[in-house]
Amino acid sequence: MQFPLEGLKVLDFSRVLAGPFAGRMLSDLGADVVKIEPPEGDVTRFWGKVIAHLPGYYHQQNAGKRNICIDLRHPDAKALVNALVAEADILIENYRPDVMGRLGIGYEDLSQINPKLIMLSISGFGHDGPESRRAAYAPVIHSEAGLIYRSHQEAALSQTDPDFQDLPLSVADTNASLHGLIGVLSAVILRNQTG
Template identity: 40%
Template sequence: MSGPLDGVKVLDFTHTLAGFFATVNLADLGADVLKVEPPTGNPLRKDEPQVRGESAYFMAINRNKRSIVLNLKHRAGREIAQRLADRSDVVVNNFRSTVMSALGLGYEELRARNPRLIYASLSGYGATGPYRERAAYDPTIQAISGMMSLTGLSDGPPILCGVPVGDLTAGTSLAQAVLAALYARERTGVGQRVETSMADALVFYLSGYYGPAYLADGRVYERVGNRIPFCAPYGAFEAADGYLVLVARTDDQFRRLSRALGHEEWADDPRFASPEARLANRDAVERLVTERLRTKTRLHWMAALDAEGVPAGPVNTVGEALSDPAIRERSVIQQGHPRGGVIDGLANPLRFEGTSVERYDASPLFGQHTRDVLRGLGYSDDEVTRLAADGAVVVGAGD
């Protein structure tokens, strides 16, 4: 069964996680993603841990793609890139705004050759504005967006999120923009430029309460650890063998929680009789919950909480999460690699009834498809050999 983007050709100039995450989402949906690498290779190929000489990280975010190595500083390398763009539905890059134009691969240049082209750009701070040329990494975006100010304990320093949310949200947002542009092209017959930035994407995620609160009345919330301003009890609580998270936002949920913990009388205590009362007495209700949870294991309490329908979950390590049979059933897949062997990977979270996202081809070796792609453009093997000798391309292993 083919994927929903079967037949869509994507030329991928991305070189960091945010861009890789955008294009792996498109590749998982069935797009033919051709990854353009420089002759020096992408540095992420060297990241640890290595599996038989291949980076597990690189393999995860570049599966279902092909690789061609082009020297974009070489005239012939740029010409090949332009010819590939002529045949593509989508071009994706995450360089700063002036880089692609300087290479003759900017939007205006490529649109003139291919009016149906969707040109997708992702940067740290966007193509416009005073920060457009500023260097960016995920931690700097977490900081400037305000997100980092909300993470950590009230009496401690701001803390980075445990995963690179600036990269991942930006990549997801750009993939979403590409899908919308492809749909629009079905109606109009022409492509367009789409653009987002890491800062734009992460600031938009402040929509989860804190941004609207400030815009409404200037209210600025400080970090409060695992608490939130409008609900108690809420957050991580210590059991006998670790932590679990629970939420009791409504009166019904709090009564169910009280029953699960063996203290149904809590729900009738005037201090806890309404959401407002529980907020006013947050310290008291959280102390009671914590004291009770510490008496037994997470497994015991999860059974009791599940039986009462209380939203709860153990605070797993990554290893515990990916060893949970229920999570593995939906979220862990196996994929083969010519060097890495058969390895576990993380499944795409989307499910379709009429199309498939079950194609999990290995990430490409460096320049693995250079010769094959150039043959498709009409180059003979002798011409490819000369291009490689001239330094315009690199023909990699397996090609």
């Protein structure tokens, strides 16, 4: 069986959910996704019940991916990343906006190595502006969007859970991944049409 994204190479530098979920979907569609993790591993390797040596959460977001460990702070890391990027089609990252650039592996740096590289860069509050450096975890985004307040009102009215704190799933992370995936697939189509 042939999958629609066979032949595409993806580097997934992202962690937790916003980003890894997009990488998982690209893998499900046939792309060759390589997850780049720090020496200590993705933080989700230590979350929840362990099944087959890893927590279910980690399996769910990273199924179908290959893994490589790169310490991005190591002096030789940039050369290794550059070699991987030269062969990649897509790169996914969800660090704070200044991190990749500070490491010398921001879009401006990497697009010089591979001008056809498509980069999905997920940040909670944009890449510039007064809020861009804020950490963005799902409860923060849910609160800022009014989702927790609204859901708390509904829980209180139905008297199902008067101690409601947050949504049972991360709407912020999954929506960021889905919208990012739409952008990536659109960019792949445009790149295929225009070169």
